[in-house]
Amino acid sequence: MKKITVSKAISEGLHEEMLRDENVIILGEDVGEMGNVFAITQGFQEEFGAHRVIDTPISEAGFLGMSVGAAMRGIRPVVELMYVDFIGVSMDPIMNQAAKMRYMTGGQVSVPMVLRAPQGSGRRNAGQHSQNLETFFTHIPGLKVVCPSTAKDAKGLIKAAIRDDDPVVFLEHRLLYAKKEEIPEGEYIIPLGKADIKREGKDITIITWSRQVYFALEAAAELAKEGIDAEVLDLRSLVPLDWEAIRESVCKTHNVVIVHEGVKRSGFGGELSAQITEELFDELDSPVERVAALNVVPPFAPTLEDAFFPHPEDIVKAVKKVLNK
């Protein structure tokens, strides 16, 4: 084992894949000479050349569209949006091109691209730089959606995403980049669609992903003091979804809280809640509860932003409500 940051773990994953397969390229804003604003691709351009690590102009729709075309020709682009919020000017290549190309052509082509996009609240970046937009992507058939939390997961999953033949949206939480954690030495892959139990428990299942995994763990530690044993299930990828893991956990604990940082309305928690209620109703001892951001614009001031998205105490409260304690 070794201890590295989440951003370094992603960097290692990218680096190993660049070395392994010359068809893997990286493109986006400031990924080349500067090596990405979080230093994730630092030194890559020097090592692999400007033809494989490409600094693009600020033309998100253009370079995402190019990535689709290159991917249809067998290149495996890892394209970066500096903030997921920028998908607002560049959604067509993802939702109408990358996602649909395989189906519309009757299976003739694949679009093996990865869209890396940092997201997340908590950095006081206000309305246009703080959103969690995973449901934009889960709503579009043809896309896979990955939201890693730990350094170990981030590295294993980025490698799986690059090797996957479908377009994968890889959403990194900006506030996890600096987290230093233990990861295995050497190469390893974590397959997409495999959830991970980050804490075992028997009283309630907290289903979550990305940074909220850590908040759920904090909440679970707090709840343990009061004799409540919470299981924390990190989905890691939303599409494909590890339903088996959800089913097993729910059948064990019979109580569910779903936690995510994106806004509650039409959030992925609603989808999960519906699936659990439809298929596991008889297993439930109580209604499924959701903890998510308020249905407002991400605010700037710290007081407002902290009130906007879930924190551990919100999860504790929700768990107690569900368990009637």
Next chain:
Amino acid sequence: MENKKYSKEMLFDFYQTMIRIRYFELKLTEYFTKGMLYGNIHTSIGQEAVAAGANKALEKTDFITATHRGHGQIIAKGADTKIMMAELFGKSTGYCKGKGGSMHVADVSLGILGANGIVGAGIPIAVGSALASKIKGTNEVSMAIFGDAASNQGVFHEAVNMSAAWKLPVVFLCENNSYGVSVNIHTVTNTDTIAERAKAYNIPGVTVDGNDPIAVYEEVKKAVEYARKGNGPSIVECMTWRVRGHYEGDRALYRSKEVEEGWSKKDPIDNFRNHLLKEGIEEHEIVSIEEITKKEIDDAIQFALDSPLPDYSEVTTDVYSDDNGRCVAR
């Protein structure tokens, strides 16, 4: 059209490609009227010379991205009219197994990276294909085909700019038929031509008679060679006319009778037929090629009609390459 420099075979090739497209499109209008075609049909009747001329300038190994009005370009790139017709009828024997239809015909093995239902979306895809060639060190050229209206999409600027900055092997082929559905290009654009925008990107740009396949061929050939040598992109704008409405059922009342009549005298097929006769080609030879081609399209229709619709079970296949079942289920 002054040229003894082209062989009879080549002239016939231009002519046959154009009539193949024309007959194909006319059959579509016929079957659409009969209520036997689903969805919308955008025909390229009147624009056949652009497709025939431009694709003749490409190698088989080169790539194109086409538009919602893409039947002609796709046929000219070498698509099999039977398989294509079957796709337009939504049949399982079609290019996309009936999953794409008119606006999404593709045959990657022929370098056809797909028509596209989103105006302008094929432009950056062609540039991405050109980037792929550059990265792989292969020498294919990619041609982005788009209409005058698509040149006002933001991605046109983004894609042309990037391909110019990086000298990618791409040709921007603008089929200028003056209309984006009902809106005349000059009411929404302050330049006389689309090609003159090339100056802004420091690349070549030229406007040609899009109803003359030889003129189109010659300009596109120059652009293709320029791109293949590593000099970067060019814009070739072909002035042409969409004879039918935007889609079948659109009577195009927004266009004046006078202008329409003016263009009817410039029909690319009538004109080229006269040109063949002037070149000394016998009428019976032309008739013979017309009959062969008519038969080909009749056969394509028959093939499409005889083919089965896809089985219901096909609705969930081909969404994902890996883990399709699980990804579709939830």
